[in-house]
Amino acid sequence: MRRIPWGLLILVAAFCVPALGSRFYTFLANDVVIWALFATSLNLLVGYTGLVSFGHAAYFGIGAYTTGILMKKLGLSFLVAFPAAGLVAGLFAVFFGFFCVRLTRIYFAMLTLAFAQIVWAICFKWNEVTGGEQGMPEIPYPSFDWVEKASGWLPFLGGYRTSDYFYFLCIVLVAVALWVLRRIVGSPFGRMLTTIRENPERAEFIGVNVRRYELAAFVLAGAFAGLAGGLFGIFNRGVFPDFAYWTKSSEVLIMTLLGGMGTFVGPSVGAVVLILLNQQIVSYTQYWPLVLGSILVLLLFVFPGGLAGAVQDLWRWTQRRRARA
Amino acid sequence: MLEVRDVAKSFDGFQAVGGVSLTVAAGSISAIIGPNGAGKTTLFNLITGHLRPDTGRVVFKGQDITGIAPHDLCRLGMGRSFQRTNIFPRLTVFQNVQAAYVSHRGRGWSLFERVERLYADETDAILGAVGLLDRAGEESGFLSHGGQKQLELGIALALEPEILLLDEPTAGMSAGETRESIALIERLARERRLTLLFTEHDMEVVFSISQRITVLHQGRVIADGAPDEVRRDPEVRRVYLGEKRA
Numbered sequence: 417m418r419r420i421p422w423g424l425l426i427l428v429a430a431f432c433v434p435a436l437g438s439r440f441y442t443f444l445a446n447d448v449v450i451w452a453l454f455a456t457s458l459n460l461l462v463g464y465t466g467l468v469s470f471g472h473a474a475y476f477g478i479g480a481y482t483t484g485i486l487m488k489k490l491g492l493s494f495l496v497a498f499p500a501a502g503l504v505a506g507l508f509a510v511f512f513g514f515f516c517v518r519l520t521r522i523y524f525a526m527l528t529l530a531f532a533q534i535v536w537a538i539c540f541k542w543n544e545v546t547g548g549e550q551g552m553p554e555i556p557y558p559s560f561d562w563v564e565k566a567s568g569w570l571p572f573l574g575g576y577r578t579s580d581y582f583y584f585l586c587i588v589l590v591a592v593a594l595w596v597l598r599r600i601v602g603s604p605f606g607r608m609l610t611t612i613r614e615n616p617e618r619a620e621f622i623g624v625n626v627r628r629y630e631l632a633a634f635v636l637a638g639a640f641a642g643l644a645g646g647l648f649g650i651f652n653r654g655v656f657p658d659f660a661y662w663t664k665s666s667e668v669l670i671m672t673l674l675g676g677m678g679t680f681v682g683p684s685v686g687a688v689v690l691i692l693l694n695q696q697i698v699s700y701t702q703y704w705p706l707v708l709g710s711i712l713v714l715l716l717f718v719f720p721g722g723l724a725g726a727v728q729d730l731w732r733w734t735q736r737r738r739a740r741a
Numbered sequence: 742m743l744e745v746r747d748v749a750k751s752f753d754g755f756q757a758v759g760g761v762s763l764t765v766a767a768g769s770i771s772a773i774i775g776p777n778g779a780g781k782t783t784l785f786n787l788i789t790g791h792l793r794p795d796t797g798r799v800v801f802k803g804q805d806i807t808g809i810a811p812h813d814l815c816r817l818g819m820g821r822s823f824q825r826t827n828i829f830p831r832l833t834v835f836q837n838v839q840a841a842y843v844s845h846r847g848r849g850w851s852l853f854e855r856v857e858r859l860y861a862d863e864t865d866a867i868l869g870a871v872g873l874l875d876r877a878g879e880e881s882g883f884l885s886h887g888g889q890k891q892l893e894l895g896i897a898l899a900l901e902p903e904i905l906l907l908d909e910p911t912a913g914m915s916a917g918e919t920r921e922s923i924a925l926i927e928r929l930a931r932e933r934r935l936t937l938l939f940t941e942h943d944m945e946v947v948f949s950i951s952q953r954i955t956v957l958h959q960g961r962v963i964a965d966g967a968p969d970e971v972r973r974d975p976e977v978r979r980v981y982l983g984e985k986r987a
Binding site for chain 1: 823827839840
């Protein structure tokens, strides 16, 4: 059987969303795209290395503030501000991670949470730099003048809103980032991470320096979360302290679990489902957290591998049936 | 090749290992035996860096390795297996052994090449040697207990060790499985010119393949020598063989 290029199909479909003409759909799609990257970056830790972080929003927030400060206060180009988001978040992850990987399991999780709360508190209080409680509204969009010019001889590029152009940019950047992450988890390095997840003691005895690998995974996850945060600040038209708050950390963790941490696409599936579900349910009831909680309970007991895991199991089951028939 | 000098270790006042010395000659097969709770596994953990001894030294190939981290020890050429089976259960059989190659050959930090077929030939060769080649694609956690033990041996071999420490390699096996796996271990040690140090509670196994036996009882060495000497030792008969009959 030929392999279906799912990634490419989804990419093309994503590009078509603004053509539907609904500003709202594009908004939702953009939200999903950014969260997909955020959740996938967390999955590098949770799903591949077996480290549960309760403070992943810290790096998302740091990335968002980095981009926000560079673009709004210093007037720098997106071309500088976007990579800087990943870089700065990664540097913070080096520092925090250095301490976190010295602890295991629940202690690791609590320390990641503690650092995230410190980051949140700094964002909340350091008025001169972060805008404090009020946050930093009106982050400018990257300049899309060049697209306007190019649309002179590439007419299909013309006629979109700036937010649509930003959405296209997000798709491209997130696609590249996800591709890089995909390569990382499929690399020898990624295999070493899975040995740590499976059995850290044994991993030590095949020569894996567990702490160093864990730190590397932590930094990579932090950097990619930072990139997602950088995009989100612009998308959100502002950066606020709650980007780094623990509820954001739990939201992204739930997304990862819902989609399934056992697979690479799981967290992205989780992002799609959770955001669409939220959208639908909030219009009926204000008890979204109640619904979310029920979904989680169902998930943990019925589909411990998440939605993507359940689909995978179903697929394998049908394959086996076909093989037997 | 390996020398343990007077190592001791206590846990909360309980002396698990009290002043044990032993030497393992290159190319030899040596065993540490003793009843349950004699301190065999603790001694192993002291040698392989999982625990740091309170006193004493461990010297490997002329180098002091006391309390050195396991991943560094592994690089120096010491491989070990564990009493409680220790594999990577949700990886396939192939991936288990392959991971050991990737790590040992220093490719673990490679972020952008593809891992799938890396060291495939070497891995297949090891799987062939331990009799798991036809199960390479299976998730290793689903192997039988004996199969997992074989796999563990395969992982250890992939690290190309000079000395291999096996902690109760036949624990939990039936008599038939025990015979087979001992035959396998002996053959592999001979073919690969490995130095072997293993712990065991089954006397039959020990006497059949080892050249030197150290008997541990309550954390101390009560006898040390060739199998025949040890078998005749009155202290050993009293402590070990007598206990078995009771």
